[in-house]
Amino acid sequence: MKSVAPVLRRNYIVMEVQGNLLAEERSKALANFDSADFKRIALVVMGEPPAEFKAKMQEQMLEDKKKKVAAEVRRSKRPSKWSEDANNQDKKAPTEEEIAEEVKKAEDAVELTEQEKELWFRKLDNEDIPRKELS
Numbered sequence: 001m002k003s004v005a006p007v008l009r010r011n012y013i014v015m016e017v018q019g020n021l022l023a024e025e026r027s028k029a030l031a032n033f034d035s036a037d038f039k040r041i042a043l044v045v046m047g048e049p050p051a052e053f054k055a056k057m058q059e060q061m062l063e064d065k066k067k068k069v070a071a072e073v074r075r076s077k078r079p080s081k082w083s084e085d086a087n088n089q090d091k092k093a094p095t096e097e098e099i100a101e102e103v104k105k106a107e108d109a110v111e112l113t114e115q116e117k118e119l120w121f122r123k124l125d126n127e128d129i130p131r132k133e134l135s
Contacts, residue, residue, distance in 0.1 A: 012038075020044070049120050058112060061122045066107045073106045074099060 012033075019025040021044065030040055077099050094102075 054120055057120060057122050058117060061116055061119070062110065062112055064122065065112070066110050069106045069110050070103045073103050077102060 016025075016029070019029060020042065026042060033040060077094050
């Protein structure tokens with residue numbers, strides 16, 4: 001990275017916890033990046049996040065939970081060609097309005113649990129670094 005970074009002139013984040021917290025180590029790392037080509041910024045974030053951030057994360061967790069519930073309701077109401085109901089033609093398939101109404105009811109019933117309300121960050125379904133690259 002040290003030899004390629006000055007040539008590519010891209011944004012870099014150097015994530016070395018101990019190295020970035022010690023002023024001596026930080027100055028060694030910054031010496032590799034010429035100040036003419038790079039804007040050098042150091043930011044250390046520690047402690048509990050602000051209330052606004054927590055509220056935003058809880059809103060996002062609630063939205064994710066509502067989307068999962070809506071998808072589950074739509075999947076359960078959709079007739080399958082393999083189900084027993086598909087062979088029995090007496091029942092009619094639910095209309096889009098009926099499904100939308102059921103989805104709305106299910107979404108309104110969704111709430112965050114106490115454990116989810118205590119979380120500061122939401123867990124993403126996809127990983128930052130795929131397992132294949134970690135191995």
